[in-house]
Amino acid sequence: MRVFVTGATGFIGSSIVADLISAGHEVVGLSRSDAGTEVLVRAGATVLRGDVNDLDTLRNAAEAADGIIHTAFNHDASDLKQHSENDRKVIATLGAALAGTHRPLVIASGTGLVQSATGRPVTETDAHAKSAVFPRAATEEAADALIDQGENVMVMRLPQVHDMRRQGRIQWHIDIATKQGHVAYVGEGLNRVPAVHVSDAARLFRGALEKGEAGARYHAVAEEGVTLREIAEAIGERLRLPVGPITPEEAPEYYGWLAELAIMDLPASGALTQQRLDWVPTGPDLLTDLRDRTTT
Ligand SMILES: NC(=O)c1ccc[n+]([C@@H]2O[C@H](COP(=O)([O-])OP(=O)(O)OC[C@H]3O[C@@H](n4cnc5c(N)ncnc54)[C@H](OP(=O)(O)O)[C@@H]3O)[C@@H](O)[C@H]2O)c1
Structure with a gap:
């Protein structure tokens, strides 16, 4: 599969790139810097140079891909709302480029966006917070919009990755x-x-891409x-x-x-995800x- 990865130079994205390549996929990784480009080339990926908010570039890359993993995010806490709203547009753009093709789009989110009032570990089927309360939930809302249109979109909620x-x-x-x-x-x-090792998270992103179910929420949780x-x-x-x-x-x-x-x-629990994607964290x-x- 030719996989377009945003955030390919990041902590989780770079592990995803390595895992995809070692499993025989072709990777096109987004990079906005010389240093990131060098790392991606060394990993064996093709590089798309650009900013994730350049929506024309993004659309072209998405149209040329068989599948997409989206992990790019600007974590600068001073303007979380703006970055989250930018992410909403990025996801809408990626989704529109894949519309009607059934090609998969896997989107990174966080288990922290689902909160339990009772102390019970949150599960894949629990509802996420609203962006009006937690701006970062814009990512999940953007995924909801595509899922409602019947697109092959999945959300990967991450715990603390280490x-x-x-x-x-x-x-x-x-x-x-x-x-x-x-x-x-x-x-x-x-x-x-909750926690997961980065190598297990990367393998799970690939599992979702290869055999995930359209509309699913997955929890990359190894330790509840x-x-x-x-x-x-x-x-x-x-x-x-x-x-x-x-x-x-x-x-x-x-x-x-x-x-x-x-x-x-x-x-947070990852039990359903472990079952559905046959994922065993190691x-x-x-x-x-x-x-x-x-x-x-
Ligand atoms: N790490 C965790 O424990 C954790 C937990 C829950 C959720 N998540 C989510 O998982 C995803 C990946 O997290 P991470 O830890 O890998 O983050 P990270 O190490 O900060 O990586 C972020 C990636 O996004 C890229 N990026 C940011 N702004 C960009 C822009 N304007 N244009 C192009 N690329 C841009 C970065 O590129 P540069 O390399 O050029 O900066 C980098 O590749 C994020 O959505 C994050 O919120 C992570």
């Missing part, structure tokens, strides 16, 4: 602990973060919920810092602007990658 170099938002906890000189968790630290206490202990071990609880009242001083996020309980777990971090 390897030994990167652990996403957990980097914030590491930075704060380094600054504060100790690692904290709030109360008993029982709030949870790693507690903040376990995460804090792994960070403490790696950084050789003391670890201990703080009260909810102390959280804003320790965490700063991250305080609200640091106490959220976000368990990569190291989050705590192993945290303890074996290649950077401090």
Whole structure:
């Protein structure tokens, strides 16, 4: 299959590119920089040079592809709403280019956009938040619009994706602990973060592309919920810092602007996805990658 990958130079996208190529697919990867282009060429991909918001370029690439994996996203938190609305247009453009062809489009989203009020892990069939409340949900709404039109669109909701170099938002906890000189968790630290190794996530994107069901939501979840206490202990071990609880009242001083996020309980299940796509995660777990971090 000739697969067009946006975000091909990113953390997850670059793993997807490597996985697709090793499985015999031809990859056209979007890159907006010389450095990204070099990495993609070395990986064996064809490069489309451009910005994801250049919708004409995007349309042409989508029309020439047998399938698309869309992972590009600008994570600059200072203008999340604008970036999310841009993503809505990008997805509409990709979908329009594939309209009526049944060629698959797999779109990256996050399990954090589905929240459970009861503490039950959220599932693939739970509804996502609305963009009026969480701007990032524009991505899921754009997918809904295409699915409603009968297009072969799937959403891949990602939990915390990790390897030994990167652990996403957990980097914030590491930075704060380094600054504060100790690692904290709030109360008993029982709030949870779901996780997946980047290699397992990449393989699952390919599974969805090759045999996914039009309109499906998949959860790339290997671990339903790693507690903040376990995460804090792994960070403490790696950084050789003391670890201990703080009260909810102390959280804003320790965490700063991250305080609200640091106490959220976000368990997510990937059981349906594992069944439907015959996906068995095999990569190291989050705590192993945290303890074996290649950077401090
Ligand atoms: N990592 C996680 O744990 C996680 C969790 C939940 C959801 N997700 C979602 O998964 C997707 C991939 O995440 P990631 O961690 O791989 O992100 P990442 O490492 O930040 O990569 C983002 C990619 O998007 C590209 N990009 C951003 N703006 C662009 C633009 N204007 N034009 C062209 N390319 C552009 C980047 O290109 P450059 O290399 O040139 O910057 C990069 O290839 C995103 O939708 C993200 O929100 C990730």
